[in-house]
Amino acid sequence: MNQRAFIEVQNVEMRFFNTRKGSFFHALHEIDLQVQRGEFITLIGHSGCGKSTLLNLIAGLLRPTSGVLLCDNREIAEPGPERAVVFQNHSLLPWLSCFDNVLLAVESVFGGRELKRRLMERTEAALELVGMGHAMYKRPHEISGGMKQRVGIARALAMEPKVLLMDEPFGALDALTRAHLQDELLKIVARTQSTVVMVTHDVDEAVLLSDRIVMMSNGPAATIGEIYKVDLPRPRERVALAEDARYIAARKAVIDFLYTAPATETRPGGLGDEPQGLAGVSHRPARHAHVERAA
Ligand SMILES: Nc1ncnc2c1ncn2[C@@H]1O[C@H](COP(=O)(O)OP(=O)(O)OP(=O)(O)O)[C@@H](O)[C@H]1O
Ligand SMILES: [Mg+2]
Numbered sequence: 001m002n003q004r005a006f007i008e009v010q011n012v013e014m015r016f017f018n019t020r021k022g023s024f025f026h027a028l029h030e031i032d033l034q035v036q037r038g039e040f041i042t043l044i045g046h047s048g049c050g051k052s053t054l055l056n057l058i059a060g061l062l063r064p065t066s067g068v069l070l071c072d073n074r075e076i077a078e079p080g081p082e083r084a085v086v087f088q089n090h091s092l093l094p095w096l097s098c099f100d101n102v103l104l105a106v107e108s109v110f111g112g113r114e115l116k117r118r119l120m121e122r123t124e125a126a127l128e129l130v131g132m133g134h135a136m137y138k139r140p141h142e143i144s145g146g147m148k149q150r151v152g153i154a155r156a157l158a159m160e161p162k163v164l165l166m167d168e169p170f171g172a173l174d175a176l177t178r179a180h181l182q183d184e185l186l187k188i189v190a191r192t193q194s195t196v197v198m199v200t201h202d203v204d205e206a207v208l209l210s211d212r213i214v215m216m217s218n219g220p221a222a223t224i225g226e227i228y229k230v231d232l233p234r235p236r237e238r239v240a241l242a243e244d245a246r247y248i249a250a251r252k253a254v255i256d257f258l259y260t261a262p263a264t265e266t267r268p269g270g271l272g273d274e275p276q277g278l279a280g281v282s283h284r285p286a287r288h289a290h291v292e293r294a295a
Contacts, residue, residue: 045216
């Protein structure tokens with residue numbers, strides 16, 4: 001049976017038009033991606049390659065220059081409550097408590113059809129889920145960075161989105177807090193069966209969390225270079241995984257892609273006034289039909 005993917009990105013191009021010069025920057029080229037319901041996908045690639053742009057297209061915060069994005073068979077034309085976004089910098093309202101920050105989002109989705117008491121129950125449950133029950137009446141400036149990020153995740157989960165979109169949600173955190181939240185996220189996603197698309201710079205994070213890792217080439221005109229299927233059973237436990245041959249193979253495949261790919265020519269399409277990825281890091285060739293690999 002030819003079942004349609006839950007999220008479909010079809011032949012997407014993204015150009016940012018620079019009204020100052022009347023020119024444009026070609027950010028994404030021929031992006032094709034299918035995400036199945038319940039799948040955990042990470043997007044990885046060098047800084048500036050277009051990960052956030054692709055995530056924002058799926059969120060409906062940006063519209064593609066050409067191509068189509070679908071979620072659950074509907075065209076993505078604008079942001080919607082079925083696609084909740086967690087940004088790197090939590091973006092909580094500083095004058096509201098953690099509880100009220102989450103409640104605001106809950107009200108925006110369920111307010112029209114549920115009683116206040118039920119909305120408050122939903123809010124409390126989401127904060128409990130991320131281990132923030134004890135601090136829910138504190139305001140953002142009274143809690144740590146990791147706790148703020150947890151509230152951001154609670155806010156997204158409380159909306160019961162079909163898709164959780166996360167842009168480096170743990171990027172600003174120290175290694176221990178980060179590991180702790182990764183473990184929590186694994187448990188939460190196992191419980192909620194959410195479909196997740198997450199941007200990360202962190203190879204270990206990508207391997208630990210993902211069903212598939214989408215590796216993007218450097219821009220301009222960045223595209224999907226390879227997709228690696230992480231063939232590790234769940235639940236995953238980081239200490240045990242460290243010595244698992246499949247974990248090591250997955251890690252190596254991503255590192256090879258990011259750091260040891262042979263240099264190729266820069267692809268046409270951009271303005272040429274943008275940094276070409278990290279200094280000293282080579283470019284991947286543009287390939288429309290990206291390679292799918294597994295351990
Ligand atoms: N609004 C915009 N106007 C012009 N160019 C843009 C705009 N937004 C992004 N770009 C360019 O598009 C490219 C991709 O940007 P994007 O933010 O998606 O990269 P990224 O992979 O998320 O990088 P990072 O890892 O540093 O967050 C970059 O070269 C960026 O300068
Ligand atoms: Mg980004």
